[in-house]
Amino acid sequence: MIDVPENIPQRKRIILGPLARLLLKLFKWDITGTIPNLKKMILIGAPHSAMRAVGKAAQKFNTMFGVSALATVSVEEISSMIDTPKMFQFYFHKDRGLNDSCLERAKAAKFDVMALTVDTITGGNRERDLRTGFTSPPKLTLSSLFSFATKPMWGINYLTKGKFELPHLQDFVKEGTDTNTSIGNYFSTMLDQSMNWKDAEKLCSQWGGHFALKGVMSVEDAKRAVDIGCTGIMVSNHGGRQLDGSRSPFDQLAEIVDAVGDKIDVICEGGIHRGTHMLKALSLGAKACSGGRLYLYALAAAGQAGVERALGQYKSELERDMKLMGCTKISDLNRSNLRFRNILNSIRTMINCICC
Numbered sequence: 001m002i003d004v005p006e007n008i009p010q011r012k013r014i015i016l017g018p019l020a021r022l023l024l025k026l027f028k029w030d031i032t033g034t035i036p037n038l039k040k041m042i043l044i045g046a047p048h049s050a051m052r053a054v055g056k057a058a059q060k061f062n063t064m065f066g067v068s069a070l071a072t073v074s075v076e077e078i079s080s081m082i083d084t085p086k087m088f089q090f091y092f093h094k095d096r097g098l099n100d101s102c103l104e105r106a107k108a109a110k111f112d113v114m115a116l117t118v119d120t121i122t123g124g125n126r127e128r129d130l131r132t133g134f135t136s137p138p139k140l141t142l143s144s145l146f147s148f149a150t151k152p153m154w155g156i157n158y159l160t161k162g163k164f165e166l167p168h169l170q171d172f173v174k175e176g177t178d179t180n181t182s183i184g185n186y187f188s189t190m191l192d193q194s195m196n197w198k199d200a201e202k203l204c205s206q207w208g209g210h211f212a213l214k215g216v217m218s219v220e221d222a223k224r225a226v227d228i229g230c231t232g233i234m235v236s237n238h239g240g241r242q243l244d245g246s247r248s249p250f251d252q253l254a255e256i257v258d259a260v261g262d263k264i265d266v267i268c269e270g271g272i273h274r275g276t277h278m279l280k281a282l283s284l285g286a287k288a289c290s291g292g293r294l295y296l297y298a299l300a301a302a303g304q305a306g307v308e309r310a311l312g313q314y315k316s317e318l319e320r321d322m323k324l325m326g327c328t329k330i331s332d333l334n335r336s337n338l339r340f341r342n343i344l345n346s347i348r349t350m351i352n353c354i355c356c
């Protein structure tokens, strides 16, 4: 993440409203098949070996699970492990053999969705990675040695949980597995910077199933995605890790939903930390929400149990807050649930408070 404050959406200015419907519908409360299964949420699997734990937790909550081309666990293994919906995150490499192999393997492993990441045409300037010296495969530095020494379970896991590998890449490239590289450098050197709409269209038709562009942030691109045959788009700025100072996906959502929401599924991706964040995005017209760090810290702290605890909290927040809003099902959510705070009034109130 580069510029954290810039990636905080205007969500705080939006108030969720029960409006006049509070209690009226509670006697008919029926959320079966929607909220309890967290079907409206996608966990983006980060490329690390704890992916199995995340996959199992996703299965338990019936949530879609995303597996990256840079994942440390193969699509075949994930498929044999879980039978809930799965999405493959495709990075368009210069090496066309690698691209074809990823596509065929994800297809053969019966993945349900292909998402082509389109916001990594070059690496973002990930200052924290530069500072810590983070690379793939991980490299021992003085500070990482200190981290391992103070958290012995990390070292034990690293030594006992199998060799670090990137199963979708290793037959094609050495970078990331045999040769240390930063993620930013990997994007800039291994991905095809000349990727264009024709390439995306071709991939979409080769895949022949649900196909999304991940990283769309403008109405123009969203419309173009419809034209090339996409069935979805993920409104995303890669968690603020690519373009420094970019607008947050949540703030971009409404105009994109207005332009293409009746034609394809629009997913709000990133910056989701609470159940109410999902409720606001779904009310604005997103079909689902997705994210990476929404489970990552819980994973780091407590493995699969941690992810399950985080998902359990999202689920109970959604249930509780929908009840408090008087909504009985996800399809009840719409813009009439939302009120936009007038920022000038808020400032005036603040000044009045200070002066009085």
Ligand SMILES: Cc1cc2nc3c(=O)[nH]c(=O)nc-3n(C[C@H](O)[C@H](O)[C@H](O)COP(=O)(O)O)c2cc1C
Pocket (backbone or CB within 6 Å): 044, 045, 046, 047, 068, 069, 070, 071, 089, 117, 214, 236, 237, 238, 239, 240, 269, 270, 271, 272, 290, 291, 292, 293, 294, 296
């Ligand atoms: C550790 C980590 C690894 C990621 N790896 C990938 C990846 O391989 N492919 C991809 O398209 N996005 C990747 N992302 C970006 C996420 O898919 C997603 O866009 C971002 O995390 C959303 O923001 P959030 O973390 O605020 O939820 C990664 C993010 C993180 C934090």
